[in-house]
Amino acid sequence: MRTEGGRGFGLAGLALALSFLAGSWAAGDVYAASGQSAAGLTLEVSYGYDGNAKSGRYSPMDVSLTNENEESFQGVLKVATMEYDYEVYSYEYPISVDSGNTLEQEIDIPIGGGSDQVFVSVLDGNGNKVTQKRLKIESSRETAELFVGLLSEHPERLAYLDNVGVSYGALRTRAFSISTEDFPQEENGLDMLDVLVVNDYRLRNLTEEQTGAIMDWVEDGGVMILGTGNRVDDTLGRFAPELLDDSYDNPLVMEIRPEGDGEEDELENEVVEVPCVRVSLHGGTVLTADRGYPLLSVAMREQGVVAVTAYDLGDVAEYGQRHTGFVDGLFTDILGEERISGLASALYGGSGEEYWSVQSAINTGNVEKLPNVGLYFLVTAAYIGLAGPGLYIILKKRENRGRYGVCVAAASVVFTVILYCMGMKTRFTGIFVTYATVEDLTKDTVTETSYVNLRNPYSKPYQVELDPAYTVTPVTRNEFYFYDGGRRTFTGEESSHVSVYYGQNETEVTLRDAAAFESQYFRLTRKQENETGAGLTGNIRYYDGRVTGTVTNQFPFDLETVAVLLYGRLVPVGDLAAGDTVKLDDLESYSIPVGNPYAVASFITGLSAYEEADINDKDYMKALERTNLLSFYMQSNLGGYRSDARVVAFGPKDGEKKRAWDERYEDFGLTMLTSALDVDSTSGRMRYRSGMLKRPAVVQGSFDPASNMSYTQEPVTVEYSLGGDLEVSRVEFVPVDGQFSDEKESGGQKVFSGDIYIYDHMTGSFERMEESVLEGEELWRFLSPENGITVRYIGGDTAGYSWALLPMPMVTGREK
Template identity: 30%
Template sequence: MLKGKILRGLNKILLLSLVLFLLSAVQFPINTLSATEQNKEITIDISYGYGNIAKGGRYLPIHVYYKNFTNDNFTGKVSIEFIEADNKKYAYEYNVNLEQKKIYLTDYYIRISNEVNKIVVVLKDENKKTIIEKDVSLNMEANRSKIMVGLLSDSQNKLDYFDDVAINFGLLNLNTVNLAAGSFPKSSSGLEQLDMIIISNFRIRDLSTEQSRALMNWVKQGGVLVMGTGQRADDTIGRYAPELLEDIYDSPKMNTLNFTFNNESKSIDLYTTSINMHGGNVLLSDGDFPLITSVNKQKGLIAVAGFDFCDLNDFAAENTQFARYIVSTVLGDERIENFSKQSEVSDDTFQNIEPILNSSETNKLPPMTVYTLIFIAYVLLIGPISFIYLKDYGLAIYYRKIVVLMSLLLLAVIIIYNGRTRFTTTFYNYVTVYEAGDLDVSESTYVNLRNPYNKPYNVVIDSNYSVIPVIRDRSDVDDRRVLNKSTSVNIDNEEYTKNISLNHVGAFASNIWKLDKTIENLNNEGFTGEINFFNGSLSVEITNNYDYKVKNATLILYGKIALLGDFDKGETKQIDNCQFINIPLTDFNITSRIITGMVGETTINQNGSVNGMDTEKYMQLLNVSNFLSFYLGENSNGYTADARIIAFSDTALSNPIFFNNTMEGSGLTLLTSVIPVNSIEDGKIYRQSLLKMPIVLSGDYSYIDNALKSNEATVLEYFLGENINIAQVKFEQISDIFSDTRYSDSVKVFKGNIALYNFKTGNFDYISKNNFSILELLTYLSDTNTIRVRYSNIENGNLETALPMVSVLGVEK
């Protein structure tokens, strides 16, 4: 009996096993069929950046690989979505058109902050039905120690020695990316993930005009461009020679070069050419031969080597510290420090620009004087005047009704009068920087979009604009008002327009955007002229090429400003012995007030006027000053040899920002152009020693701000130039206006002791004057034309201490 039960049990198990086996055998063809069916559909694969490396605070390329295996053409949209630091959902939409049985690779550029860790890519058909949705994780944290370096060369493998190079004591590593002319981005957005680009052994004219413009725009926004020359100097630098070089370079020839690093000197025979850049800073030299020279371009830097980096391939393999030495020298300590802190420093653009944009609608301010008079008249009318009048005529019983009637009449008057201070539709405030060059015009606009109602709204702009949301820092976001998950921003990119839709962002909530575009200068707009600055004497001849009057025109040299006044349409001004002011580079608030005429005492009169101006005009001027201070601070990047003309325009730009005539808008336009400066006269040259970064022998010094960062004594070694016979050295002190006690909370000017190191005695000698002849300097000059200066007895305080500029007069060898 028991045996029979066991056998029946075993039979059941075997039968069940057979059924499971048959089911599993049938399942494999189902899976195979399913996979086959899937290959007859639309699929997408996604990658991002360069090798799936992402850095926040920049544009990130999103690469979408479409495969349409169907027998039908597909029309729809792809949406790239993510949650930003301000807790708003952002979606960038693009049209997608896929032909049947075709494969496509498309790049999209979106701006993200350091707070974005995931994006969602959604493919929708023309009925807005979701076809595919994919999540993509961005590994931001792991990439923050990387410096991304693009390599553009016909011999890419010979530049591989720059890959995986450790700098800053191993805290940062280089990650190289191979670039090619065929796939080189046509917009600076496609280059923003790169920190540095090295071009060597490459014909740069193979880049199109759009690609070349994208490269220069990338530099101006903060990129570092390094160019090798050697035998192919014409190919590499020829396109930019008129803009970058002081004079024509010699034909390449074979030379023996010496590189000194790790306290050793290494020699190599290379084809070289001597590059003399306009306003160039010699970063590395071999005797009198400039190995690498650099020049600042707005926020970025261009460095040109007198040799081809590809020729150093074997040399770098033998000397493994060589690449680190080159990169560290080009970047400099301050840039390397900024790279190290790039993930720690929060973007405060929103907090800085919002007050400026919110203050530009001064015509909407209520006139307090008028309201005060209306209130006094109302009190008198409903009080003694009405009561006495009605009592005299025996109508006192109607007093309450009269008061109610007068109150209603006053309410109607207030409502009607308030019409000018009310918003009834979407409105915007903007500030625009309009930079006109010989070939191109760059327009950069910050705009604050607001709506008086808590309802969705949308705006339309030209597709040539790049659209960057300016994100409020997460620590500044009020969590109570961001709980609504429907709060979102959608940017729909069409062929000729971009449609921005804002959903449930709140009434009057600030939505700040940065809009950039670059176009050809077809109307020859801008400022042109000649500037001569020699040994403290400034003469200018400037022409206003705009079709309208400009105000508060100012010439900005490195560490100096000269007020030129207003220019009428087409006006040319010639000013000899133009007066200028030496300014600190630590803070531009006082400088901007000088330019706008707001440096006097602030007085408020009984009638409510400020400094003799009505409140509205004063607020407008204050806003202009604040915007100018913001602009100067954003574009301060150390020494530059060229001058910049700035001026303000009351005339709106010819093309409106938004394609909507019903919107209300107001703002400011800052016009600017760059003009070369001539500092040579009768064979003599006048220049700043800060052309080259001084060596900090002790203390804490900021080269970009030319300031002491602490209160301790600091010793700097200034390079006066090896290729110059020095005749005179000047310490150009900051102008006295900045020492006014009214500005002590903004600017601290050095008023301590200055001493020069005496190479003969080995001691520091205190000095009491600012000008020194060559005879007075003989014991203070080193063999390589350097002087060591000690700044001591520095005032206490938390502000940086602005130092004098050191200038040199002499004859080039």
């Protein structure tokens, strides 16, 4: 019999043991298994830059594994993370460490948003865990953070950029330095950054691969700010050929107001004396100017932004420390409201927008797999007629009714075989892949982005092999909106729902616990050399509302549904044979809505010409599939102002190169081809561009600045900033063409019809526009000192509730 004291001692010992185990786990447990001594393997892991990383993004990870055992070690490095769907995804790499050696490995891992923990473990050859580290991703739970990477030889001079509220506190900056030694070679290593500031730094210290990674990151949505001043050659010189229209002059010491001469506060006269240089960005605009001298210029680079300051950001450090509003305004102007809103929503786990967009883009399905309902009905009716009165009447006439049962059974077998054979083409017998691919081609490279949906007709684990050149990223929905239990606990002991094994010869994606026909979405990306010179080339000029120039098909096959997309303007080309060149001068162009990609895509593909859906019509289904992919691409890649043109096209199915899954799995999908072309919108020193280059400000009413739409039931007043780098001579309000106002295709959107009023700064009142053009001496009455124009729209069609597509303000002016 145990005494009370003995029982108390046992409980105390058990509590002590549990406390020790819990403490070991929290510190990063070390496990021993399969005869491999944990003490003989030392695992060290660091992530991000200075321990900074962001959930839902790729993060660089440095892994060090030291083998102090007498035998070499071969196994697997496994990184486990929990995604937004609360499933565990693991990324695995084969490793080998000789006795007495240390393995150093750098990898980029997508940090899942379902947990703030990541587990890094080493498995032996039998899959047993040998050692493990737990990593805690530190992030604010109160305010969304703006990650600002500092590439500078003196980052301490940029400390004032840290811990500053942006856009009324929607974001708070977290600035940290990135050393030359740690700077990544690939784009994914920069994915965790929202902004990269290059200042007081010699960019030529980076390799070509590293500077190439910067531009790839920018074009995929990154924001880069370049400080200049006395070191303009070092920070801007390497990018000058692709970013600048003209060469820049030597820096001059000037007295400037860093926030520009448009700021109206008690400190507007405060000046700083710093070296400045005038920079003219290709396709750029001036956001901040002081007495006509450009201080902050920005230019769109596909999905991203390049901003250049006329001064060294370190030279205005004292000013920035005294006036945090300067830093707030700098980031707010460069990022824009839409980008800030998207970053702020990440605090709540994101919206899963990519998941839903991908789902609609690639889930059209293969209609050839649909059964012929009419044929099935006829066969079934024939069986019923034969097995019922048919056989009975026949056997009765032959006085052989005793064989009725046998004949019915035989007929059942025969018709079962017939139905089975009829269903063979509709039956899935193994893994099948639905995909949508976009190939973006330049003179030197081909960037392929494929969204795939993997499915299996059986409820059992399965594996898919891919080209090792692909980077595999899961696309998941945010289960926070569907799961009532809050965040799930992630201990690192859970089995992986999906594992991605990066082998030398192929990448293996394994799915476990998958239900039959359950969808699993991934984004596959790879970049290769353009060895054949394929693509869409040409030259385009867009001035005074006319699009001219040429486009040439450099592919070895004919192209279909070719179109040229500019911001607010479309030129449908149609079919283009291999090697042929088309003159855009002879083609009709259209003014298009900037916020309704589906309406534009359906017009390009011809889907809008169909009055009703018909899944039995192959041409209709082809138009639908192309519309879904094109609208997804436009929404993901062509949102916001851009100065270049994008040529899109579709090739024939037999013209597509083999995909990683073509020969192994049943697949269905399509590929879209794109190329970017520069646009000349100048005539001497005159420039022609959209008045929405900078986000319009809403003064009154319901207005969507990203889509340039207003609510039809109430007047709306909008202030357009036309840019401080132009002496504006003409403003034309170009209406959206009527082809895009059909409610069936445009979601109830209508082309604005009503009156337009312009604010007159001389009289202090609004004046009704009689014509759609303002020019000459009368224009000056409507321009503010900062080159702004205030417009009031009063709709004339008040029937129903809908959004109106407002006209696009197009600006002509002389460069200052």
